[in-house]
Amino acid sequence: MSLSLSFTNPIISRHVYSAAFSPPLPPPPPRFLFLSPHTPAKSRFHIFYRVPQRATALSATASIFRDTAASAAVFAGAYALVSTFDTLTQKELIQQSLSRKLVHILSGLLFAISWPIFSNTGEARYFASLVPLVNCLRLVIHGLSLADDQSLIKSVTREGNPKELLRGPLYYVVMLMLCALLFWRESPVGVISLGMMCGGDGFADIMGRKFGSSKIPYNQGKSWVGSISMFISGFFISIGMLYLYSALGYLELDWRYTMHRVALVSLVATVVESLPISNFIDDNISVPLASMLVAYLTFTH
Numbered sequence: 001m002s003l004s005l006s007f008t009n010p011i012i013s014r015h016v017y018s019a020a021f022s023p024p025l026p027p028p029p030p031r032f033l034f035l036s037p038h039t040p041a042k043s044r045f046h047i048f049y050r051v052p053q054r055a056t057a058l059s060a061t062a063s064i065f066r067d068t069a070a071s072a073a074v075f076a077g078a079y080a081l082v083s084t085f086d087t088l089t090q091k092e093l094i095q096q097s098l099s100r101k102l103v104h105i106l107s108g109l110l111f112a113i114s115w116p117i118f119s120n121t122g123e124a125r126y127f128a129s130l131v132p133l134v135n136c137l138r139l140v141i142h143g144l145s146l147a148d149d150q151s152l153i154k155s156v157t158r159e160g161n162p163k164e165l166l167r168g169p170l171y172y173v174v175m176l177m178l179c180a181l182l183f184w185r186e187s188p189v190g191v192i193s194l195g196m197m198c199g200g201d202g203f204a205d206i207m208g209r210k211f212g213s214s215k216i217p218y219n220q221g222k223s224w225v226g227s228i229s230m231f232i233s234g235f236f237i238s239i240g241m242l243y244l245y246s247a248l249g250y251l252e253l254d255w256r257y258t259m260h261r262v263a264l265v266s267l268v269a270t271v272v273e274s275l276p277i278s279n280f281i282d283d284n285i286s287v288p289l290a291s292m293l294v295a296y297l298t299f300t301h
């Protein structure tokens with residue numbers, strides 16, 4: 001088995017290595033092979049890890065402080081996003097249905113984009129997951145009408161019924177937490193799943209409502225324009241997120257292999273979203289779970 005050790009990004013030390021070298025830190029268990037079967041044999045069996053940056057001068061305390069500050073900033077961003085769209089809706093600058101979808105698109109994507117501001121420690125993902133967790137509690141409290149937050153209700157529900165918070169929005173935020181906890185920054189699966197749920201499903205709604213006159217034969221509630229929009233936006237938003245994480249040094253991807261896989265994930269997510277099953281399982285559950293499954297299988301085999 002060929003061996004090589006290379007640092008490709010001084011900011012985030014990432015090691016390409018295989019079994020014969022003793023890596024500088026105990027490596028995490030093998031996670032994902034991001035190279036295509038067409039990758040040259042010499043590097044075929046390399047496994048790309050994102051090895052946490054050695055905790056040099058930064059003490060554990062400094063990392064905890066950084067992650068706490070990052071969680072607070074992301075939570076403030078979430079609150080500001082919802083308040084902003086509530087104001088736009090109140091001033092009738094945008095319709096409530098569009099406001100809801102833009103919150104749907106932006107919340108998850110901005111959450112995933114915020115992950116690099118957290119530290120390189122193993123606990124960072126848990127600090128990041130506090131934000132969707134607190135928002136889960138916020139949605140449950142207001143969904144059960146234990147407290148009243150009209151700003152949240154108006155910018156996140158279809159008809160202004162607080163009980164709506166306990167369905168689509170709650171499932172959505174749970175999926176954000178799952179992606180952060182299970183996949184985080186060193187796997188393409190989490191960002192791809194959020195790209196499909198937030199970007200793909202969001203634009204399917206916006207484009208489908210506006211231009212979706214030609215309905216899908218097996219589901220009169222969905223349209224060809226909406227589904228095609230989902231496939232295209234899900235693909236490009238996911239590729240954009242992967243490019244960001246690759247540019248930051250968290251992922252190293254064979255782009256031809258990756259594009260094929262992301263297109264397959266987007267196709268499956270689009271088909272799942274088009275199915276007449278929303279009475280049994282919400283899109284905010286079926287779309288991300290289908291995306292996670294296909295992305296995990298295609299990026300590890």
Ligand SMILES: Nc1ccn([C@@H]2O[C@H](COP(=O)(O)OP(=O)(O)OP(=O)(O)O)[C@@H](O)[C@H]2O)c(=O)n1
Pocket residue numbers: 104168169201204205206207208209212221222223224225226227230273274278283284
């Ligand atoms: N493939 C799709 C998806 C959505 N739509 C349009 O967008 C509307 C809402 O889509 P839907 O996915 O049902 O959104 P909701 O489930 O209401 O919103 P959310 O996922 O945020 O709960 C549909 O009635 C339809 O007009 C479409 O035409 N084609």
Ligand SMILES: C/C(=C\CO)CCC[C@H](C)CCC[C@H](C)CCCC(C)C
Pocket residue numbers: 074075077078081082100101103104106107108110111114131132135155156157168169172173176284
């Ligand atoms: C309308 C929504 C789903 C229905 O399909 C989205 C609900 C969004 C939540 C109310 C708020 C979620 C906030 C995120 C957990 C964090 C976003 C942080 C970012 C920096 C804005």
